[in-house]
Amino acid sequence: MEFDTIAAISTPMGEGAIAIVRLSGDQAIEFADQLFRGKGGKKLNDAATHTIHYGQLVDPKTNEVAEEVMVSVMKGPKTFTREDVVEINCHGGLVSVNRVLQLVLKTGARLAEPGEFTKRAFLNGRIDLSQAEAVMDLIRAKTDRAMNVALGQMEGRLSKLIRKLRQDILETLAQVEVNIDYPEYDDVEEMTHKLLINKAKEIQGEIKKILQTSEQGKILREGLSTVIVGRPNVGKSSLLNSLVHENKAIVTDIPGTTRDVIEEYVNVRGVPLRLLDTAGIRETEDIVERIGVERSRQVLKEADLILLVLNYSDELTVEDENIFKAVAGMDTIVIVNKTDLPQKIDMERVKELASEHKLVTTSLLEDVGVDALEEAISSLFFAGSIEAGDMTYVSNSRHIALLNQSLNAIEEVINGVESGIPIDIVQIDLTRTWELLGEIIGESVHDSLIDQLFSQFCLGK
Structure with missing residues (x-):
């Protein structure tokens, strides 16, 4: 498979110590050579693979020095894309990195599409699709736990499990075909049914095990x-500020200060939360506050976790009880x-109302009870800690949907065999599971x- 040579900025835009412009393709080293001037006139094409070289980038048309750079040369196939790869390290600034990119594009390289480097790694057989998706999961990871899951998928843990299941299915299909086409025994149909039901139940168990995570x-x-x-005025905004460890929400003694939903991301003991601080739920004549209250009720319906805050120094009200409902x-x-x-x-009434929920007491003003709250959040969703270990966690919505479809298909195989459906019909569902x-x-x-999948990646990755 042949591709043209692509280039893109691979570091975030903005000021920094360095920025990297990456090239990949058969002409990557040739294009870089047109711009690079190293000590003693050494050419990058003559350099050993996986080496880095100090020099200057020179505009070939004007012969003016454009940047002082360090250039990494990596020759395929031992690269991320399995093509020749050049990474130009320049000073990290908008003008500097854009100047380098424009010079590279003038040599004949094409600006890479979002995710095109990773896409080439996939198309060239360097990684499979689940590993490619893990690259973006790794970049977007908001906690150490999420990063560990992404790393495990990048290492191919899920891929190995899936490949083994597919190989088992393929071998079963082949054995069934042999039994049908070359029957040596009178009870071949019974043997084939037994083979199918045993293997299908084994595969069903493996898929369920993966889906448990x-x-x-x-x-x-x-x-x-x-x-x-x-x-x-029960302390909702104070709770947001305590979890975020920053004064993101305005806190006053005046009821109704928060008029809209405030959103913030926070890491609570490895659990990523998208925190939404809502307007206090109460009956009000203030039209702006009323809109905020309606928005609060709406986001409540879509939440994965509710943090219901009560005031220790106030009596329970009908509004409190309505929120419990x-x-x-x-x-x-x-x-x-x-x-x-x-x-x-x-508190006895609170315990009665909260009988099906976890209950925590806090004084956010004095920073008391926050640790207990964080532990309650973590333990509610994670009974144990997620470590690198041998466990394979499936986190991608596309993968989960396909695994559920595979489970349905393999269950159709089991139902078909138990119902006495002809083998050639049952084989269709088994083949569907494999696909x-x-x-x-x-x-x-x-x-x-x-x-579509690679279009969601950032430029330069």
């Missing part, structure tokens, strides 16, 4: 939509705040899906 894996990848709710059946942690003030709340698993690693996937 999907809930935690998806949380680590996408984060939990976490809504802070309660009546006005609204979060019934949802993952909720009840927080009784302001324990530094005299008690007015009926669905192949879509996870890119063995059987449409070009349009590949283009």
Whole structure:
């Protein structure tokens, strides 16, 4: 397979110590050689692979020095894309890095599309599709746990499991074909049914085992939509500030200060939360506050986790009890705040209302109870810690959907065999299972899906 030579800025835009312009393709070294002037006139094409060289970039048309650089030369196939790769390290600044990129493009390189370097690594067989998607998961990881999951997928843990399952299915299909085409025994049909049912149940068990990690894996990848709710002036904004460790929300003694939903990301003991601080839920004549209250009720319906805040120094109200009714059946942690003030709340009634939820007491003003709250959030979704270990966590929504479809297909095989459906019909579902698993690693996937997946990557990756 032949490709042209592509180039892009591979570091974030903005000021920094260095920036990198990356080239990949058969002419990557040749194009860099047209610009690079090293000590003694040494050519990059003559350099050993995986070496770095100090010199200057010179505009070949004007012979003016454009930048002082360090150039890394990596010759294929032992590179990320399995093509020749050149990385030009220049000073990190908008003018500097754009100047280098423009010079490279003038030599004949094409500006890379989003994710095109990783796409070439996939198309050239360097990585499979699940590993390619893990690259973006690694970049977007918001916690150490999420990063560990992405690293495991990049190492090919999920790929190995999927390939083994597909190989088992392929061998089973081949054996079934042999039994049908070359029957040596009178009981060949019974043997074939037994082979199918045993193997199908084994594959079913393996797929279920992988899917058991999907809930935690998806949380680590996408984060939990976490809504802070309660009546006005119970400490919702103080809770947001405590978890974020920064004064993101305005805190006053005036009820109704928060008029809209405030959003912030936070890492709570390895669990990524998308925190939403809502307007206090109460009846109000203020039209702006009323809109905020309606938005609070809306995000409540879409939340993965509810942090329901009560005031230790206030009596329970009908509004408090209505909020308890609204979060019934949802993952909720009840927080009784302001324990530094005299008690007015009926804690026995609170425990009764919060019987199906975790209950934590805090004084956010004095930073008391925050550790207990963080532990409650972590333990609610993760009974144990996620380590690199041998466990394979599946976190990608596309992978989870395909695994569920594969599970349905293999269950159709089991039902078909137990119902006495002809083998050639049952084989269709088994083949379908094999194809669905192949879509996870890119063995059987449409070009349009590949283009769509890589278009979500950042430029230069």
